[in-house]
Amino acid sequence: MELAPPPPGLEAEYAMLFTTDSLVFLHELISTFDEEVDQILQLRVSRKAQLDLSGDLPTFLESTTHIRREPAWRVLPVPPRLQKRHVDIGDMAPCDTQRFIKALQSPAQGIQVDFDDGNCPTYYNQIKGIHNVVKAVCNLFPNVPHISQAPVLMLRPRAWNMVEHNVMVEGKEAPGPLFDFGLIIFHCGKTLVEHASGPFFYLSKVESFMEARLWNKIFVWTQQKLGLPLGSIKATVLIENVLAAFEMEEILYELRDHSAGLNCGIWDYSASFVNKFGHRPAFLLPDRSKYVNMKKRFLHSYMDLLVQTCHRRGALATGGMAALLLPPNPLSDSYKRVLESVKRLKLLEINAGVDGFMVYDLNLIEPMQKLFELHSEGDNQLHQLRNDVVVTPDDLLSMPSGGVTLYGLKYNITVGVLFINAWLSGKGHFFYRGQVEDSATAEISRSQVWQWIRHQTPLENDSRVVSKQLVTDLTKEFIMELSTPCHSVRTKQRFHTAADMFLEVVQMRHFPEFITTYLNQDHTFLSSQVSGQLEPLDTDMQLSKL
Incomplete structure (x- = not known):
């Protein structure tokens, strides 16, 4: 096993995490499951090729009909600390120490400790973030509640598509999720179990029950290896892929001893189409800023089916993250407007039967907890079986009608470029127009621009169509507007690099599956890590300028 040297400034954290025993465990974990990780990634490619070659559409699997038809099976009941999950804090990159501490001090039920969508996986961020998790679990932060009393940690390792460039195991870069999961569970697993506070995980970008089966094998192996009680690891699977929506019961079944439920969100799921x-022209997704929301048939059907599936099997169903940020003045009209907007959106999810959801802004925690208490009964809504729901493949695959606006095209370009700019600065999210943007919104943004170019989609505003030239011109205009004389040469260069990378990814002949994979493998990002050239992102500039 080969490790890169510690990131500058993290020598002590590195030494604490990479002990002889933890390295032995990490090596054994990765070498045991590395081949199966490759296999599930190959299955994804095979499934996509089969759908493309046949022109078929997904449907509920015939081979697993017996699982769906068997009424008796249930997931194991979740521990007491997971029974009430009304409001979690989302997109919590744990390398942000100050925000992490504030989250631990908050009244939230849980914290999505995010090494995935809201985090940029530089070596520095991974080491710092995992070390901060260990400190939280071991109660080493001052003025923070004991781990048994603080919001429960919902640990989200990277998804299967990500690799850890700084760790080689038997001549191969380590799978990112196994690196994250392995270090966290080795250092924190026993303590979390002793205090009845975990270990609890979120699993990102799962596409099939075979992937859930692999995670279950990893959980069983880990519990046996570390002497943890069987079934003590619990995981919430994010259903953020259209293929997984057809296998929700099977995913729960595979993880039935380790399930903390399923989660639904809007943008990664929409981007998966x-x-x-x-x-395929029939799957042209219209302007998300105007025509895509949770009231649309394909999205409300997905949420309804997720709630029904979870509750009939005794599992918790959670909703997406409120990305809006409350203005600083609680007496202002803008504050009231934003709060009412968030309430309206989250009430849709509560009425659908979800047991909880996420917010980014810590100031939204208590208003959303009050909203839950007003419109639901008890710790969760498992009693809402949603027997009224009947969802067909057509419901799940029904694209909303609508076109493309110039505003929506510009908005997607802006989010895509600024996300890449943030990534090149070592950040996994940024703020724009009063809300947080992360890889999920970047994913849908660049996906739509790619698709609109591919289908030469006409604009609603005028006679133009979305083309390579139009997108290039609008991107250059945006960079000109963004750059000001006060920016350093290096900052301006980074803006231009981000714009070039965005244009490259939206013009590729074959759709790059994940923007994070593209960025993580790009020479610009890799060389900046090696040379330590990541420059802090000027968030204040973005908020004031944009």
Whole structure:
């Protein structure tokens, strides 16, 4: 096993995490499951090729009908600390120490400790973030509640598509999720179990029950290896891929001893339609800023089915993250407008039967907890079986009608470029127009621009169509507006690099499956890590300028 040297400034954290025993465990974990990780990634490619070659659409699997038809099976009941999950804090990159501490001090039920969508996986961020998790679990932060009393940690390792460039195991870069999971569970697993506070995980970008089966094998192996009680690891699977929506019961079944439920969100899920079917004209996804929301048939059907599936099997169903940020003045009209907007959106989810959801802004925690208490009964809504729900493949695959606006095209370009700019600065999210943007919104943004170029989609505003030239011109205009004389040469260069990378990814002949994979493998990002050239992102500039 080969490790890169510690990131500058993290020598002590590195030494604490990479002990002889932890390295032995990490090596054994990765070498045991590395081949199966490759296999599930190959299965994804095979499934996509089969759908493309046949022109078929996904449906509920015939081979697993017996699982769906068997009424008796249930997931194991979740521990007491997971029974009430009304409001979690989302996109919590744990390398942000100050925000992490504030989250631990908050009244939230849980914290999505995010090494995935809201985090940029530089070596520095991974080491710092994992070390901060260990400090939280071991109660080493001052003025923070004991781990048994603080919001429960919902640990989200990277998804299967990500690799850890700084760790080689038997001549191969380590799978990112196994690196994250392995270090966290080795250092924190026993303590979390002793205090009845975990270990609890979120699993990102799962596409099939075979992937859930692999995670279950990893959980069983880990519990046996570390002497943890069987079934003590619990995981919430994010259903953020259209293919997984057809296998929700099977995913729960595979993880039935380790399940903390399923989660639904809007943007990664919507982007998956472009990922799987974006080259098909019938799956043209219209302007998300105008025509895509949770009231649309394909999205409300997905949420309804997720709630029904979870509750009939005794599992918790959670909703997406409120990305809006409350203005600083609680007496202002803008504050009231934003709060009412968030309430309206989250009430849709509560009425659908979800047991909880996420917010980014810590000031939204208590208003959303009050909203839950007003409109639901008890710790969760498991009693809401949603027997009224009947969802067909047509419901799940029904694209909303609508076109493309110039505003929506510009908005997607802006989010895509600024996300890449943030990534090149070592950040996994940024703020724009009063809300947080992360890889999920970047994913849908760049996916839509790619698809609109591919189908030469006409604009609603005028006679133009979305083309390579139009997108290039609008991107250059945006960079000109963004750059000001006060910016350093280096900052301006980074803006231009981000714009070039965005244009490259939206013009590729074949759709790049994940923007994070593209960025993580790009020479610009890799060389900046090696040379330590990541420059802090000027968030204040973005908020004031944009």
